[in-house]
Amino acid sequence: MSDTAAFSLSASAAARIAEIVSAQPDQTGLALRVSVLAGGCNGFQYQFKLDSTVEPDDVHIERDGARVVVDPTSLELLEGAELDFIDKLMGAHFAVTNPNAASSCGCGTSFSLA
Numbered sequence: 001m002s003d004t005a006a007f008s009l010s011a012s013a014a015a016r017i018a019e020i021v022s023a024q025p026d027q028t029g030l031a032l033r034v035s036v037l038a039g040g041c042n043g044f045q046y047q048f049k050l051d052s053t054v055e056p057d058d059v060h061i062e063r064d065g066a067r068v069v070v071d072p073t074s075l076e077l078l079e080g081a082e083l084d085f086i087d088k089l090m091g092a093h094f095a096v097t098n099p100n101a102a103s104s105c106g107c108g109t110s111f112s113l114a
Contacts, residue, residue, distance in 0.1 A: 007034075007070055007078045009063040013094060016085040017066035020050065028052060031060070031067040034083060034096075036074040044077065048094050 009017070021030045033051035036044050051069065054060070059075050061068040070078060081098040 006059065006075055006080070007061055007068075008082045009061060009066065009068060010082055010084040011064065012087070013083045013085040014063040014066035016092075016094070017068065018064065021066070024050065026052075029054070031069045034068055034070050034074065034078070036077040046094075046096055 017032045020032070021027055024030060029052040030050050031052075031054065033047075033049050035047040035049075037047055039045050054069055055071065057072050058069045059072065061070065068083065077100060078096070078098065079100060081096050081100065084095050084097060086093060086095050
C-alpha cells in the first residue's frame with residue numbers, strides 16, 4: 001500500500017536513510033519505520049527505527065531508493081507531514097514537520113495536538 005500524499009520524505013531524509021541502510025550488514029527488506037507513540041513531553045512522540053518486518057497494513061513511502069514504513073494509526077497523526085534530515089553544527093537528526101502538531105518541545109521528538 002502506498003499513500004505518498006499523507007506523509008512524505010525530503011530529499012535529505014531519503015539520502016540519509018539510504019546511507020544508514022547501506023551501512024548495515026544485512027540490508028534485506030530494511031526500511032525506516034516511523035511511529036507515533038503516546039508519551040514524551042507533550043503527549044505524543046516520534047520513534048524512528050530500522051525494521052525489516054513489514055505488516056500487511058503498513059503504508060510504504062519511497063523516494064530516491066529510500067523506504068519508510070508507517071502503521072495506519074501513526075499515519076493518521078502524520079497526515080500531511082514531512083520527514084526531514086537536518087544536519088547542523090550542533091548535531092544531525094531526523095525531524096518531522098507536522099501541520100497537525102499544535103505545539104512541540106525542544107527535543108523535537110514530542111508534540112501535542114490542538
